[in-house]
Amino acid sequence: MFALVDVNAMFASCAAAEEPSLRGLPLVVAGDPSDRRSIVLTASYEARAYGVRTAMPVREAMRLCPDVRIVPPDRQLYERYSRHLFATLEAFTPIVRPVSIDEGYLDLTGCPGLQAGPVALAAEIRRTVFERTALYVSIGLAEGPWLAKMAADLAKKRSDGILLLCPEDMPQAVWPLSVDAFHGIGPKTAAKLRGLGIRTIGDLATTDPARLRSFGVQGPRMRRLARGEEQGSLPEESGPLSLSHEETFARDVRDQEELHPALVALCDRVAERLRREGFVAQSLGLRLRNKDFRDFSRQGPLPAPSTRAEDLRRAAESLLGRMPATAFPCRLIGVTAHGLTKAGATAPELFPDDLAERRDRLWQAVSAVRERFGPDAVKPLGAEATRPSRRPSGQSKG
Ligand SMILES: [Mg+2]
Secondary structure, eight states, rough: OOOEEEEETTTHHHHHHHOGGGSSSOOEEOOOSSSTOOOOEEEEEEHHTTTOOOOOOOOOHHHOOOOOOOEEEOOHHHHHHHHHHHHHTTOOSSSSEEEETTTEEEEEOOOGGGGHHHHHHHHHHHHHHHHHHEHHHOEEEEEHHHHHHHHHHHTTTTOEEEEHHHGGGHHHHHHHGGGSTTTTTTTHHHHHHHHOOOHHHHHHHHHOOOGGGGGTTTTHHHHHHTTSSSSOOOOOSSOSSSSEEEEEEEEEOOSHHHHHHHHHHHHHHHHHHHHHTTTEEEEEEEEEETTTTEEEEEEEEEEEEEEOOOHHHHHHHHHHHHOOOOGGGEEEEEEESSSETTTTSOOSSOOOOOHHHHHHHHHHHHHHHHHOOOOSSSOOOOOOOOOOOBBBGGTTTO
């Protein structure tokens, strides 16, 4: 069972959540109203009742609703509420896929709360989100992600904000909708469908597959989704899957010993980025490119998920030991952290010791000093041997 959770009128709702005196009032988020070109970015539901719409000139909104309150946009505010929203959703299921600042998929399969039924669980999610963020969400529920998204769009029109759709509900609930409402179809494809006389999702579901030939593989896929024969899939997980740094040398490096300072420096840079971006690495990759532009890669797991430069360095040294002699003379080295997970999301070390904790605190202090005084304020020991400087950047791609 999948849910698509979507905040109603996100920007306006955040403004009202932050400033309770604005709640229940017709409200728009927009640029400077004295500027003729300013448009409405989001209108609260109260403003929409006056006919105010997104992308309408602010002056038009003021004409339709003279009492409308105008609030300037505040990206930091939306990001803060977005973080609260997703943290709240993650308490219900570990599989949360944000698709935008105010919208995300939840895989509810195996959720303990599902025993009471999907609608009861969605009501609980909706209530909890409101208690913690003062935001109202709409929730679409279905066996697959695509139908959950369609259900969420329809749920916005309901007072309880929740709609469960089963495949057998589709002819009655989804088929009358215009092809423009089909999730995943853009305006160009919708226009092309209309040109073929396919105006509704029901037309698409019941059309002869041969009529969709000009859409290539997308044709049968759209038809199967419309017929409830395909579920769609979750969007790719956001955030990086790996994180890497590399260095190209001004002159080729002869052997492992001469390469070592660059390896230490790169492990330090990768570790710093992991800490800054809040990820923990589970494995490490090392890449060398020899003077003939042949690449050699080795990869291995870390003993435990880590962000510490010394753990990455030890793993990189052992990978370096497995490199063939033909990797030298070497013109480029790259270090990549793989298997990234959010810091704090992985199980803690089995036998946490004082020393490990002190080392983590030390690295946090190093990061803080670098943030303030620049990346070279603290240099890793062993990275400072005389080594050839970088090639000019024009040559560094190799
Ligand atoms: Mg929304």
